Amino acid sequence: MASNRNSLSAPLHLSAMSLSSSLGHGLQATLAALRASRSGLSDQRFETVELATWIGHAAGVDEVVLPESLRAFECRNNRLAWLALQQDGILEALAAARARHGASRIGVFLGTSTSGILETEQAFRRRDDAGKLPADFHYRETHNTYSIADFVRHALQLEGPAVVVSTACSSSAKVFGNAQRMIAAGFIDAAVVGGVDSLCLTTLHGFHSLQLLSADPCKPYDATRNGLSIGEAAAFILLERADVHAARDNDVLLLGVGESADAHHMSAPHPEGLGARIAMRAAMQQAGLQASDIDYINLHGTATPSNDAAEAQAIAAEFGMVTPCSSTKGATGHTLGAAGGTEAIISALCIKHGLIPGGLNITQLDPALQVNYQLANRDQPIRRVLSNSFGFGGTNCSLLLGQRGAR
Template identity: 70%
Template sequence: MPAPQTQPLHLSGFTLSSCLGHGLTATRDALQAARTGLSSAPFETVDLPAFIGQVSGVDDVVLPADLSGFDCRNNRLGWLALQQDGFVEQVRAARARYGAQRVGVFLGTSTSGILQTEIGYRHLDASGHLPADFDYARTHNTYSIAAFVRQVFDLHGPAVAVSTACSSSAKVFGNAQRLIAAGLIDAAIVGGVDSLCLTTLYGFHSLQLLSTDLCRPYDAQRQGLSIGEAAAFALLERADANAAAGDDIMLAGVGESADAHHMSAPHPEGLGARLAMQGALTQAGWQTSDVDYINLHGTATPSNDAAEGKAVAGLFGNATPCSSTKGATGHTLGAAGGAEAVISALAMRHQFMPGGVNTQELDPTIPVNYLIANREAPVRRVLSNSFGFGGTNCSLALCRREAL
């Protein structure tokens, strides 16, 4: 059953770094210019006919000496993103308000520091052992990014890494919401970090899911996805009833489902997707007509877009404007939910609906109101979808404070 309506939470700070650039201004500028960050530039030793969304400058990041044990591409990307948009100062202020034990860390990832292990295997010694300085726990381990961020801010509250494929960094909003509601914490860092690695790129290639061209979500000729990387963070706190409405962004509801239809294919009728969307609406206390824009999961694979389109059409009809922003960022896997929550927040802050970059000819079999071009319009309530392998689905209901 959908969770009952809960108290909304304030996104008192948020940031995103992806192939569109570092921080919110670069992200907004790219989206408003309908510019993709995907390119065919080489990555590492990858030899595939694919477009990739690399974040610039990650290789140049140097972690502080006291964090050097965490050094890997994933944590360097996380560190780069944390430095943007005053996010560090916002978290430190929350720590001062509530105490180190009352601020949680809930982060999603799927690749974590796998690239570090891939590099390590190139340097096995004569006995087949990994290099002596290889640190699995602080690099490859899925929990690495949560431990890293916890140490960055010297926090002592609950810290969790969620790895449910592409829904990972959306589901962490639910984890934080429940612990705040239970009174165990007062604030939480949520989001996710996923970085490029060979395992992911060659893995999706072996599944025949990679596009050889720029990915084209909801296009009649879509071929598959383009892999990207990103780091997204948000600070969740209880809403202050005395705060000004302004453009404050709120988490109004979280909907989760697990349809377990198939290890890698979505339910063909979008059953789990629909349950997740309905759950988010129910918890927020919204009707479908209340939603101004839907940020679709929209990976650009034939089966995913078709299934999600059926779920959206079945629940919303063909009136609600929607699009996928993965044509701009690529599919950032475990970071996608957090990245697209931040993009949804930017859409509400700046009152525009981002069009689906790269999409040229809409699939006529998917009867939804898909935006190819940007639209300037009032955006007060947004639903952001993230659906992962194995049927792990999550939808976030986000809104401006004035729309509660």
């Protein structure tokens, strides 16, 4: 194996992608919503939840029927994953990759925060008089954190290493690092990365108990922001070495991954964004780039007062008021363990289609946040995007994506 293939700095090709969220199913639906500045948030109720909040509800999940061979994995999370795998020809692309590399040479690295916990929540409501859970409840294939990777391995007939990362909101960004290291070490030749998180009672009531839910559509970086809107999404990306395919001008590559763990607090970010700065610097360093090389930053931007303030401090320190940035969570909601993968795909669409999406739901930018926040869409060439995902406990990850030749 050539030495450049063993290097973590060797770019990886985003060969295929698929995404399902409240913006719609597939890349074209997502791009159309972004171009129209249309949010997927709604004030519809979910399950038994009566909270005053808006959610990013993916349409059609309850109507999905899993194939008979995958029926043991029946739960909302895996139905959402299967729905995303039906989009954008990714099943065909993954089948071709399996033929190209071999089933044992493709890894599966996915992020989630709650997995199929809704299935457990519903099962507890169906306990018998003795408190026993129903016989048709399958913890291993549903609620178990690993279940999403097990489901995808079976669905795609893959035999390589499979890992689920559950580091809160950074989960499906950090999996890019796992895949990158495994490919560089020569254990695998390609990887399916991304994340899946679906709506459930635990996250909605949990964030409500933390007083972090907004009663209105979330408004990142707004002066009156008061909390987030929970969303759901399934995002899948096929990563391969960049030399596997013939070069095309609009190819999107993974140029750098930066991770940090500042461990400042169980749920609050470091007030000066220390971990965020370390992660962004690490991504740029791996890519051999500087702050002036970045065309757009997809912010973590959850719309909580402390999170946006901390991230803005980190952005201001590294990029000043120059680099355009925005949060797309006003469109998708915060998809938690799927946020990193969702926003990596959105970032790739920005590169492919020359779009900087304006942040939604904002009435007045917070003047204390000294960044170049975009309120309206901008059409311009985009070569490199930094995508931020920062989770509870100070688990931070920044991904640097770029066009082929953008190093």
